[in-house]
Amino acid sequence: MKISLQSEITLYPLSIRKDKKNYIVEEPISGDFFELPEISVDAIKRLEKGEGLAAIEKTLKESYPEEEVDIIEFVEQLVELGLVQEVDGIEIHKEKEKHAKSQGGFKWIPHWVGRLFFNGIMNKVYLLLLITNIFILILNPELFPHYKDIFLFDSMVLNVLTYLLISLVLIVIHEFGHILAIRSHDLPANLSIGNRLIFIVFETDLTQAWKLEPKKRNILYLAGMSFEQVILFLSFGFMLLFPDASFVGIISIIVLDIFIKSVYQCCFYMKTDVYYVVENVTGCYNLMESGKIYLSSFFKKSGLDHKKMFEDEWNLVRIYSVFYIVGVFLTLLLTFMYFIPQLYYMITTVYLNIMGAGDRAAFWDAMAFLLQTMLMLILLVYLARKKRREN
Incomplete structure (x- = not known):
């Protein structure tokens, strides 16, 4: 036309x-x-x-x-x-x-329920818990998570299933934080499943948050982490009060999972909850895209005047680019501190059990672990291809 x-x-x-x-x-x-x-x-x-x-x-x-x-x-x-x-x-x-979120979107949850968890007082409580948790960890370095915390049992299959179950429960709690926060404003939200790096995650669509002013949007983006701070505070409390209790092993996995996910929130090469808060505070809603253009200019000559291109966002883009690189190093740090040691421990244990170092039960546990790993890889490949098709 x-x-x-x-x-x-x-x-x-x-x-x-x-x-x-x-x-x-x-x-x-x-x-x-x-x-x-x-x-x-x-x-x-x-x-x-x-x-x-x-x-x-x-x-x-x-x-x-x-x-x-x-x-x-x-x-x-x-x-x-x-x-x-x-x-x-x-x-x-x-x-x-109409988007599905406008038709459904957890509207069955009354907005007053959301207000119980997210209001002026509770928002300050969550911030206080974050500061308290940091101090607890500094004063009690023995609470710092170790890569072997996930290996509670002799059975590798049971270890992985226990970790996945705990992680899944924590993810659901995290996402319900977002859902309750947006329902506190009587707005709908949608829940979907996806993946981030090697992790399968649930994702809450907070598009309707754009109806709100930036300060209120920040509360919605930080809601999941707020719930995690409550869980982390309770976990530290139990570990300090009952250091020899049988349930401490489970709590250690909870601490490890929340710690790793909290660090990932600071990896700004991904659009994490904290990244969206930074966008809101700065008012620069293409920060990642601009940062990638700026960083790519160091590896190839584009002939563009980036200072003129970004105009008043020039300084923000440069600062973000630094944090982008820091996020990559944080990921590498987690990889070398946790994922590689965990992977090495699992592979060596499974290999020895297959080669007959353990009893018959250990052999079949190792075979079941290999099957379990293949199914997880297939699921990740499926989610990655689905996401590519949607994009």
């Missing part, structure tokens, strides 16, 4: 809200959110008033002399984004469908 300066444009009803730097535009029918600069929002408001494209282009050129204005190209972009309903009275046949 050809668009000209004489075309009449009808947009879908849009909700526009000022954010830190630009504006957040919501298209309620699809539930999509877009970040747009002031000039774009100005154009949209004029389109909603029924002004002609030629008049809008002339006004924008006068109001924003430093900007390149092409109203036809802008309208074509709006069509691509699915924000245009009609052009010259002809409906744009673009499928618009």
Whole structure:
């Protein structure tokens, strides 16, 4: 469909809200959110008033002399984004469908239940628990997790299943933190399954959080970690009060799992909960993408002036790039401190049992472990391919 300066444009009803730097535009029918600069929002408001494209282009050129204005190209972009309903009275046949989160989204959880866990007082309690947990770990270095903490039993299959079960329970608790936090604002959320590196994870879709101001969005992003701080505090308490109890082994796995996941939250080469908080605080919502462009410039000459490209975000992008690299080193540190030693211990134990170092039960346990590992790898490959197809 050809668009000209004489075309009449009808947009879908849009909700526009000022954010830190630009504006957040919501298209309620699809539930999509877009970040747009002031000039774009100005154009949209004029389109909603029924002004002609030629008049809008002339006004924008006068109001924003430093900007390149092409109203036809802008309208074509709006069509691509699915924000245009009609052009010259002809409906744009673009499928618009409510997201699943708008239809379901744990709405059966009353918003007052979410408010019990996330309010002004509780948010301060979670912060206090984080600080307390750090001090407990500093004052009691023996509580620091060890890579052998997951090996509670002689059976390797039982060790792996125990760790996976505990990790799964902690993931569910983490995600319910996000869900209760967003329900405290009476907004819906969706839960899906995916993978991050070698880990299978549940992921809560917090897209509707864009309805809120940045400060409130931060609470939603940190909600899962807040619940983890409660569990970590209780775990440290039990380990200090009952150091010789039989359940300490299970608690050690809980501490190890939360510790590793907390470190991963600081790996900014992934879009973690903490990463989204940094985006909110800075108002730079393409921080990762900009950081990758900046870092790639050290390895290949693009001929681009990155300082001019990023403009007022230049310093933020450079600082983020440092943390991006730090995140890579943190991952390597975890790999060498935990994953490689754990993998080596498992492989050597399984190998010796297959070669007959143990009894018959140990041999079949080793064979079952190999089958278990193959099934996990198949599941990870499936999730990775599914994610690639979706992207």
